[in-house]
Amino acid sequence: MSSTDLTSLTIAEIRDGLSAKAFSATDLTKAYLASMEAARALNAYIVETPEQALSMAAASDERIAKGEARALEGVPLGIKDLFATEGVHTQAASHILDKFKPSYESTVTANLWNDGAVMLGKLNMDEFAMGSSNETSYYGPVVNPWRKEGSNAPLVPGGSSGGSAAAVAARLCAGATATDTGGSIRQPAAFTGTVGIKPTYGRCSRWGTVAFASSLDQAGPIARTVRDAAILLKSMASVDAKDTTSVDVPVGDYEGAVGQSVKGLRIGIPREYRLDGMSAEIEALWQQGIAWLKEAGAEIVDISLPHTKYALPAYYIVAPAEASSNLARYDGVRYGLRVPGEDIAAMYENTRSAGFGHEVKRRILIGTYVLSAGYYDAYYVRAQKIRTLIKRDFDLAFAAGVDAVLTPATPSAAFGLEEMAVASPVEMYLNDVFTVTVNMAGLPGLAVPAGLDKAKLPLGLQLIGRPFEEETLFRLGQVIEDAAGSFTPSKWW
């Protein structure tokens, strides 16, 4: 098989090919390492780890030869820079974690390696996962492998998991880990024609994942197909004693759900997601998704989630508040960058000033402000009360018999690099208008490619499920994938 053929395989096909000995894990890893080297213009990887990759692939080949292959044996993956990887660059794409190499492994990546996966390198992202365009990385922006038809202008891949999404779309890894605090898996997946799932809060352990907003952060995969996302999530998810918010619910048979009938499932269409000024293309995409699910036997019902419009402003109080607390640990003492000062307070201030980028600093300042004396009740407590109402909206819809909710994934296709540079932060935040409610309520959300816009850029739909019912999302996601097909960018890099 040629190198291009190898990197075109889905994870399910890799599994079959390796077990049939059609190629070796080493061949496959070498093909990916070559494609990564040829795609450095995309800036998807911060660090490539070829030696580690080849030694893991060799170990996989030995296991396969002995007939001891595990669930992800020999599958080459990219890892978002937010996950601690033992002895390997882990900086959340921030300058403040300069030279940090953890002496431990995150639970999610440890689960993947225990299942035989191969690490290709660490993927670029928005600094501390704060951003919707992957333009806040200390290591520079990621370029979307997709371009508008007839244009060479670079587009953003979305964020914060922009490196993960770009690498999967450009076939620089078979699948990738990602994280989602307000839409950071689903929005970049939609911008790159890939599949991304943010599982239920508590499904994947947060241990060893650099914290942004602890009550909202969840890890999940980005992959090329619904089935591949299901395979990866099965390995990433676990119940972990090291994360007290990891929930004691057995991990489901996600791949087994792929291809199951959706007949009789009730799909809620929330009227509040029909925004003023929403583009006709997004509306048409949504209607197409409704038609596909209806044809497959699902029942469509109109629902109301009345507090939807308050999710984004409430999120931009809650998430910065938690971030300001979590990021207090970066003080130039225990790890990372240190910039000297005349006393210890000046050392802290200089270190944090030089180490954090503008977006991160702004969120820390907002978080510090809304948690400060006199403002705590007016902002933070009020936002948390509104979060209760947002969650209640979903609870009521599910109690009324809705199995899943269908919405657009993003309000638009990918936009140009630096296009939002002069916009107010609030305009950038609007990218997450359809995804952020899901984090606020702790629910699982799947983004699946559903079509191309008039400039031939991918657009995605989002399915939102009941807590710990990821299987339902995989069933429904496969119906959309079957109807819409899959989308691959033309190679220009």
Added chain:
Amino acid sequence: MSVDIATVKRVAHLARIAVTEEEATSFQGEINAILGFAEQLNEVDVDGVEPLTSVVAQTMKKRVDVVTDGFYADRVVGNAPVSDDDFFMVPKVVE
């Protein structure tokens, strides 16, 4: 509500982030845009609503109170910018 420049500087000091005059001005505009966006939260009647503390109805798990980890101070200080004899080193704090 909106913040003035003195408040931005006070909050930056609380957060231990040194800011220049120019940065403070930029942050002031951005923070006020976000606080302005959050104003709409005041439209919502939250009387009698409990603040959300956990999205999952689960009692906090408790570990058995035993030592399961540790005894590797060299690894703990291994990433420190400055360390000496397994201690983190900081500028003098007590005269």
